[in-house]
Amino acid sequence: MKIRPKVPVCTDCNHVFEYRGRNPGQLGGVVVQFGEAYCTKKKKPCLLKRWHKMLRVPDWCKKRIRPSMVRIYDFASTESWLMHENLCKSLGREIGPTASRYTLSEVRQLDLDAYAFQKQARTTPVEDILNVHLGLHQVVEVFDGVQSVILYKTLDGYIPAPSFDAERARQNRREQKKASA
Structure with a gap:
């Protein structure tokens, strides 16, 4: 069987918020900066590192079901x-x-x-x-x-x-x- 695995990435998620404002702003008690991406699935928005957003979904993601x-x-x-x-x-x-x-x-x-x-x-x-x-x-x-x-x-x-x-x-x-x- 030839299955090419697709790595899940955060850019496919609707809970990712990327701040585009010129000045720092507030989002759920967190100061957000221009160009940074945040996961809004948790109560308090969490900063996504660039490799999280572009490469893979982090292990702490609230959407994951285990097992x-x-x-x-x-x-x-x-x-x-x-x-x-x-x-x-x-x-x-x-x-x-x-x-x-x-x-x-x-x-x-x-x-x-x-x-x-x-x-x-x-x-x-x-x-x-x-x-x-x-x-x-x-x-x-x-x-x-x-x-x-x-x-x-x-x-x-x-x-x-x-x-x-x-x-x-x-x-x-x-x-x-x-x-x-």
């Missing part, structure tokens, strides 16, 4: 699975997962954050890292509060699925098979 959450998504119904299989066969190739056909089937915890999971998944099989057997066309999401990594299992292995809407899939409910009288 990370692993969510496994499966088809909402056998009809959805059958339709997906038929589409793959008729097209002659794998198609990406669609959130409307999936639902959350299992939630686990993982000691690795999303970035470390991506790095380890390059050399170690995903099923060994998660200690779970995954079926064909299942979707795995690793979420650490800052970053989400979504992988889709195909015949060729795991591929990134960044367009999979995990929020929508979590809202879906598993359809029960109707009992015939």
Whole structure:
């Protein structure tokens, strides 16, 4: 599996405030200077060093969840699975997962954050890292509060699925098979 890890950076966060005023100002009891960036997620704004803002999210970030959450998504119904299989066969190739056909089937915890999971998944099989057997066309999401990594299992292995809407899939409910009288 070829996964290129993406390092989460503070510039992607909406809690980063970069002061552009000419004169020093006040922000939550802290004197702010021109050109400095502050994290406003905490009660008292915290100064971000340049390497925090541009290189990676600091370990003290309030958005981080420890341990990370692993969510496994499966088809909402056998009809959805059958339709997906038929589409793959008729097209002659794998198609990406669609959130409307999936639902959350299992939630686990993982000691690795999303970035470390991506790095380890390059050399170690995903099923060994998660200690779970995954079926064909299942979707795995690793979420650490800052970053989400979504992988889709195909015949060729795991591929990134960044367009999979995990929020929508979590809202879906598993359809029960109707009992015939």
